[in-house]
Amino acid sequence: MATLTVYGTPISTYVRTVRLLLERAGTDYTLKGVSIFNGESQSADYLAKNPFGKVPTLEVDGVLLYETNAIVEYLDAVVADHKFSPAEPLRQAQMRQIMGIIDSYLYPRAIGTIVIQRLIVPSQGGTTDEALVNSAVAPAKTAVEAIEALTLGTPYLLGNDIGIADFYLIPIFIYLSKTPEFAAITAQTPKLKAWWEHVSQLPEVTKVCA
Ligand SMILES: N[C@@H](CCC(=O)N[C@@H](CS)C(=O)NCC(=O)O)C(=O)O
Incomplete structure (x- = not known):
């Protein structure tokens, strides 16, 4: 090894x-x-x-x-042994679609803007740029709703088994859920809300994201 x-x-x-x-x-x-x-x-x-x-x-x-x-x-x-990627080609493509949505659209708004402005800037003595945060909410919501549309949530994003798509989204939700904007961003995503209640309790998540 x-x-x-x-x-x-x-x-x-x-x-x-x-x-x-x-x-x-x-x-x-x-x-x-x-x-x-x-x-x-x-x-x-x-x-x-x-x-x-x-x-x-x-x-x-x-x-x-x-x-x-x-x-x-x-x-x-x-x-x-590839157990964290769906075997079925369409689901595998959807896994990469979720990774791409996170890289291109969700991370920059959710982490790069909302979390940095709400959690990091004040912790370093600065003041949150409210206009910047507000401008990031709608695009972050679009990205989360796009993932909701791809999600099976039974109980993981792409089915019965936890996988790479889950490993991408969990760390984003860890931080985003600590901001006041989380409620609005996830207002229309019932499958992701149920998913989050489940995955946020997993022992690996507690260990890595504590
Ligand atoms: N495209 C990179 C992005 C990695 C990334 O943005 N990492 C952030 C931390 S979550 C970082 O290194 N930020 C420091 C910086 O931008 O200077 C990847 O997929 O690994």
């Missing part, structure tokens, strides 16, 4: 996505802290691992892999 090292900040949603998969698979790995708050992720040392200065980066026996979608699909193959 390869030696796996995850570089990244433990509170990063994308780092959590990778760790949720590893924890659920019961795989040994090392987490090496790289802060995105004190310049460490922009240091020459880290940029040599990931030229974009983003976390996570996965090191596999000395080979570096970055971009969370590439990392989780690789790990799914080597540590989980």
Whole structure:
């Protein structure tokens, strides 16, 4: 079995996505802290691992892999025998559709704007930009409702088995659910509300996202 090292900040949603998969698979790995708050992720040392200065980066026996979608699909193959991806091609495409919706539309609004403005800025002594938060609610709602439309919720996003789509959305909901905007964003998503009640209690989620 390869030696796996995850570089990244433990509170990063994308780092959590990778760790949720590893924890659920019961795989040994090392987490090496790289802060995105004190310049460490922009240091020459880290940029040599990931030229974009983003976390996570996965090191596999000395080979570096970055971009969370590439990392989780690789790990799914080597540590989980593909059990975290639907076997059926259409469902597999829907898994990638959910990952794409999160990367392109949900993360920038939900985390990059609402969570940063509501939780991070005040914790650092700043003032929330209310106009910026308000402008992010409608696009975040559109993205969550698009995921709702793809969700089976029986009980996981794409069926009976937890998988990569769940590992992508759980870390976003962890933070978004702590903001006042969560209620409006999820007002029309009953399947996701039931999903969230279930997955937020899972032991891996408590361990990785505490
Ligand atoms: N496309 C990257 C995005 C990763 C990403 O945005 N990570 C955030 C933390 S959740 C980060 O590194 N932020 C630091 C920064 O933007 O400087 C991936 O899929 O891995």
